[in-house]
Amino acid sequence: MTNNKTTHSLEIGTQLGDYTIQAILGRGAFGITYLAYDQNLNYLVAIKEYLPQELATRDQDNTVHPFPGEKESLFQYGLSSFLREAQTVAKFRHPNIVSIRGFFKKNETAYMVMEYEKGQTLKAYLDENPNISEQRLLEIFCPINDGLQYVHQLNYIHRDIKPTNILIREDNSPVLLDFGTARDVINTNSEDLTQIFTKGYAPVEQCYPKLAKQGPWTDIYALGATLYYAITGHVIAPSKDRSINDSYQSLADLPPYNEIYSEHFLQAIDQALSHDPNERPQSLEIWNNSLKALIEEENPTPPMSSKTTLLSQIKNKNILIPAIAIIALLSAGILYFSIFNNAGNSEISTSKKTPSTSNENTDPVEQSSDLSEKDQAQKALALKENNNNEIEKKEVTEESIQNKIPDDLQKIIDTYTEKLAETEVSFAELTKACNTINKYINQSNHSALRSLYINCLEQSLASIPTTGLDKLQKEWLKIHENNIIRD
Structure with a gap:
């Protein structure tokens, strides 16, 4: 019992209804979390006990x-809130938010x-990985931020x-635990929020709830403090000290x-x-964007080719998986149509060629059997290069005629080129x-229109909201299906 008096925790083997305490998973300012065995379901669970030290x-x-005194009133208020919030938090469904299976009262708490x-706590993980990279921190905190944004x-x-x-977790994915102190920030007055907090992670409004309103920015401070600890290995000075x-x-x-x-x-x-x-x-949306640097106005990148710029924009938009699929589809389309067109154009150009001399229509080996194998190979290569040059000249001439832009079409191109050059153009x-x-491409499949269309789609991708991703994917698919992009 000496251990109980020192730690205030339940002893290993203690029965809590259908649960048997097997280990202590963690302690906090609001209570103790145990590993317990569910005897009915033969299942391990975590049980958080409300016990503000x-x-x-x-x-x-x-x-x-x-x-006794004011602390008793705060305890009773916290106990009621603990049960009330458990009912609400049990409704949360997110892969990076711990799931709540139930709650009960016992031992006057x-x-x-x-x-x-x-898995292991982030603190234990950081102890093993003290020089953690920025990329790894983003892999941990961005999913946590997404889950917490859902809660907000x-x-x-x-x-x-x-x-x-x-x-x-064992698969390296993160999960946010311990919602025993979660609060409804809409239906709870600031003066009703208790002054129980963890030093170094609680902001000033949590230390003085009567003086400032709590909200998403309260959690953002704690997230920043946790990142501060991850980077420096030190806990930031308590907010009360920072007030002085x-x-x-x-x-x-x-x-x-x-x-x-x-x-x-x-x-x-x-x-x-x-x-x-x-x-x-x-809001977490704003802070998450800053953390991932989705807006890079202060550090513009030098001009790059359209494909390189597109990949960079995709990376900054944190939509790598769907965007890579789009780029793969686009690349496959370009490669296919490039091969298809080159093959087709070669056949057309060859069929339109003026009949050549008899020497050109005769196999060079049959033409001069007296020549050495080396001479025959050189002559055959020269004839092949001559044929290719004629085909290229013919293709350039045909393309020049095809790419002559009518005045009405040039006006459309100029209008939208000027529109895309504006500094702020919404996704819509x-x-x-x-x-x-x-629509104009369907009327006149001109290379200038296709280039303008690709530029427009790239800018759309750079400004795409999450809800617009499916729509943009369909646009890229339309390019592939309608044979719009050609190399």
């Missing part, structure tokens, strides 16, 4: 008792039964994000970190850790322009 303690019979995720859209905030509440003397140094200006990580990445962390809530990004406008240009 600042507000309550445990007797030897495992009963939890709050401290409450328990939340969660899916047991096998339901008007809830987590309020206890830290390295021990992010788990790295803010000694925070910008990571973007702090070596050696600004020599290892990109500037936009460190600047995004600095923004998240702004002491003033109003100076932080107000670009899509409309693509559709209009495509």
Whole structure:
């Protein structure tokens, strides 16, 4: 029992209804998380016990008792909220958010039964991988941000994000744990939010809930603090201390970190850790974009070829998988039609050639049997090159005639070329322009129109919203199916 008095945790083997405590998975300011065995389902689960160490303690019979006075009121409020939020959080369905299986009351407190995720906490992962790369951090935090954004859209905030509440699964995917302190930010007044928090990860509005409103920016601060720990190995100064003397140094200006990580990445962390809530990004969508540098106005890249630029834009848009499929389809189409057209044009050009001399129509080997094999090969090669040159000249002449642009068509090309040159063109406008240009292509399949159409599609891809991806894919498929792009 000595261990209980010291740690306040339940002993291994303790029965909680149908669950048997097997191990302690983690501790936090709001409670303790156990590994437990579900005797009915023969299944391992994680159970979070509501036990805020600042507000309550445990007797030897495992009963939890709050401290007297104001702390007792806070404990009871937190207990009611814990159960109420469990009902709501149980509705969350996201691959990077832990699933809640149920909840119950016992020992004068409450328990939340969660899916047991096998893996290690981010803190343990960082201990094993202290020099973690920017790419790996993005692989961890972008899915977490997506899951948390889903929670925010339901008007809830987590309020206890830290390295021990992010788990790295055995397949290296991340999952956000411990929603025992989540709060409804729409239906909860600031003064009702308890002052229970983890130092170094809680922003000022969580330390002084009566003075500032909590919202998505509250979780963004904790995410920034977790990234700060991942990069530096240190916990940022508590917000209460920063309120008196803010000694925070910008990571973007702090070596050696600004020599290892990109500037936009460190600047995004600095923004998240702004002491003033109003100076932080107000939504995870905004901050996630900054973290991934989807907007690179401050660091424009030098001009590149259209294909290189397209690949770069796809990478920055974080839609690699569907976009690679699109590019593969486009490349296959270009290759196929290039071969097809070259073969077809060669046949047409050859059939239109003026009959040549008898020497040209006769096999060079049959023409002079007295020549050596070497001389015969050289003569055959010369005849072949001469034929190819004539074919190329004929093709250039035909292409020059075909590419003569009528005045009305040139006006259309000039109009949309000027439109695409504008600095800010919305995705909707670009899509409309693509559709209009495509109509003219159906009337006159001119190379200038095709080039303009490709340019329009590339700009659409650069400005594409997530919801527009399927539509743009269909546009690329239309190019392939209608034989628009030719090499």
